[in-house]
Amino acid sequence: MTAVAKTEPTGLNLDGAANNGFFDEMFGRDGSAAGHYRKLRDTFSQISSDDFKTKRNSVDLAFLRQGVTFNVYGDSRGTERVFPFDLVPRIIPAKEWELIERGLVQRITALNLFLHDIYHEQRILKDGVVPAHYVLSGKHFRREFVNFAVPKDIYIHICGTDLIRDDQGNYLVLEDNGRCPSGVSYVLENRRAMKRTFRNMFEQVGVRPVEHYPQELLKSLQHIAPAGVAEPTIALLTPGAHNSAYFEHTYLARQMGIEIVEGRDLFVREEHVFMRTTKGLKPVHVIYRRIDDDYLDPTVFRRDSMLGVPGLIQAYRAGNVSLANSIGTGIADDKVMYYFVPRMIGYYLDQKPILPNVPTYLASEEADLKYILANLDRLVVKAANESGGYGMLMGPKATKEEIAEFRKRIIAEPRNYIAQPMISLSTHPTYVDGGFEGRHVDLRPFILCGEKTVIVPGGLTRVALRKGSLVVNSSQGGGSKDTWVLYGDE
C-alpha cells in the first residue's frame, strides 16, 4: 500500500470518474480531462482526502446551521433537509455558455410572444401552427384573462429552464418552468459555500459571478410597477413556512430588501392592495408571488384557498397591482405546449431553435399514440402538467404493473400525456463513498425578463446521487453542485 510512485499526486484524483460509458462533462471518450477542467483537476490533486473530508463536513454543517434546507412533506418531524451539495463544481466554458444564453433568450422571447398572442389575437392558433384545441383545453389556460393587458406585455418574468445534454454533448431543453421556478437560492448559497471552501481557485480559474441575481430580480420587478408609482412597494407572497421552498422565499426577500408576506397579511380595499402593518394599512404595488394561480384569490379561483387574498384579482385587473409571474403562464409549462416551442420560435422570430427540444410524442396524436403504446418500455412518459419528477414513467426502469397502469391512464386521457425517448443525461465527477464517480446532471439556468432579458451565468446544476439514476429532483434523492461559467474557454 505504501509503494506509491513518488511522482504520483498525493491529493484527490478525479480521473476515476472517467470512462463510464456516458457523455461526461469533464472527461473525453479517451479519458482525458477537457481543457476547461484542467485547473480544477490540478487544484484537486493538491488537496488531501482528509482535508477534503474536513471541507465537506464544514460545508454540510454550515448549511445545516444556516438552515439552508428544503421541507419534506408527509413527515411531521425532521421535515427539513439539507439539499445535498457536491463539492466538485460543474464548469462551462465561455463559448458554450454563449450558445446557451442565446438559446435561452430566444426561447423566452418566443414564449412571451406566444403567451401574449394566445391571450389576445390568437394568431398562432388561427394560422394553425399550434392546434387551437391544445391551448384551449390546457389545464392552465386562463380564458378569463383573454384580452387582459399585462404590464409591459411580459408574462414570464422569471423562468427556470431545464437543460440536459445528450450522448453527443448537445444541450437540449427538457422543460420550461414559467410559473414559480425555484432553486435559485441554492445557486447563490452554493457559490458562497464554494468561495469559503476553495477561496483561491476562483481567481485562478476565472469564474463569472452570480451574486447580482437578487438585484437583477428586483429590477425586473420594479420594471412592472403600475403606471405613476415612482417608488413601488414590492412584496414576495409566500404560501408560508410549510412550503418546500420557504427558505428560498425568505432568502430572496431578504436579499432584495422587500417584504415577505403571506396572504393573510394582505388586504384589498377599493381595488388596491395593502399590507396589514402595526401602523395600519400600507399599499403594495408589485407582488412576486410564489403561489399558484389557483390559490391567489378565493373569490375568483379556488374558493377554499386560505393562502390567497380576496379581491387581489380585481386589483390586478384594475392595474393597481402587478404580479410576477403573470396569471396564465402555466399553459407554457404544459408539456404539450413544450412540443410546439420550436414552431413558436419559427413563427414569431423566424429563426431556428438554437437549443433543440428532446424528441417528443403527443399521446393525443393518433400516430404518436400508437408509437407510445408500442414502446412504453423504452420511453419516458410524463403527465402534461406535473413537475418535480412526479407523474412520470421511466419505461426502461419500470415494472410491468407500472407500465400497465400508465397504459390505462394514457388511453383514458391522451391530452394529458407526452412521451420522450430516454435521454441518458451527461455525467459529472461527483464525490461518492470516498471516491469520485460519474453521476448524471442537468442544468437549470434562471432567466429574468424585465427591461432587458438577463441570465445570471450558470444556474443550478442538479445531480442524481444514486448510481445510474436519472432523477435529479431534490424530493427524489437529488443533490446540487455549484456551476461555474468561465470568462474564457480554459
Place this chain on the structure above:
Amino acid sequence: MLSRVASSLYWMSRYIERAENVARLLDVNLQLLLDFRSLDDEKLRAHWMPIVQTTGDQESFVQQHQRATAAAVADFMVFRQENPNSIVSSICQARENARMVRDQITIEMWEELNRLYLFMLSPQARQRWQDSPTDFFNEIKAGSLQLVGLSYATHIHNEGWWFSEAGRFIERADKTSRILDLRYHTLPARGLPKVVNQTDALEWSAVLRSCSGWDAFKSSYGAEVHPRHVAEFLLLNEDFPRSIRFCVERLNDALRKISGVSDRRFSNDAEKLCGRLAAELQFATVEEVFNAGLHDYIDQIQLKLNQIGNELFKVYIFHAFDPGGAEHFVQQEEQQQQA
C-alpha cells in the same frame, strides 16, 4: 412593520425566555433535592408539583405520570414535545417563529437559535442531560443568553426589536412571579411567616438561585434568607434584571417605543395597564404585599400581565390568526408547486 412579523418576533423571544426559565427552575430544584434525605412519594409530590404548576401544565402531567419523581418531571418539562411548555417545545416554537421572519433577524441570531434547536433534537441532548443535568441546563441558559446578547448587539433596535423585547420581558416577569410563588404553601395566607427553619431557608435560596439572584441578593440583604426579603427583592427591586418590577418597567418602555407615546400619557389599553402596573410596583411595600397575601398578590400580577399581552395583540396584531383549519392551511402551503 407587518403585524404578523411583529407577532413572530414577540413570540420568538417569549419562547426563548420560557425555555431558559424552565431550565433555571429545574436545575435549581434538582440540586436542591440533593440536600434532602430520601423523600417519600408524598414529599416528592409536594416538592415537584408546584414546579410543574409554574408552567401551567399540572393536569396533563398527572394524566401521564403516577409519581412525581425528578426523572418524570424533568422528562415532562424538558423533552416532552406534547407538553407545549417543555423546553424542547419552547425552542421549536421559538425557531418556527424565527423561521417565519427569517428575513427580519440577523444571521447570527438565526444560526444560534437554529443551533440550539438542532442540539435539542439531537441524541447528544439526552446524553448531556444524563451525564450532567446541570451542564445540560447551562447549555440551554447559555443559548438563551447568547440570543439575548445577539439580539441586543446585532439586531437593529427598530420597532420589531421592541416587540421582541416586549415578549421577552412579559415572559420573564411572569416566570419570575411563578418562581417566587413556588413556596407559597409554606407561607400563611396573610401576613409574614413567624418562623423560618433551615429547610425553608434552603428552599428560598433555591428560589433566588433560579433567578440568578443569589449574589445580588446577598449584597443587599446579607446571607440570611428570609421570605420577606426574597419577595421584596424579586418583586420590587428596581435594578435587578429579573425582578418583576424591572421587567414591567422594561415592558412599559418597549410599549412606549413602539407607539412613540410618552410615559406620561397612554394611547391604548396595553400602555394604560402596563403603566399602572409599573406604578403599582414602584410604590408598593413588601409589608403591604404580605398583608394582602403573597400568593394572591402574585395571582393579580399574572392576571395583569396576561391582560397587557392581550391588549398588545388587539392593538397591533388585530387580525391575528385563524384558529380553525390550521391543518388545512398547512396542506395548501405544501401543495404550492415550486417546480
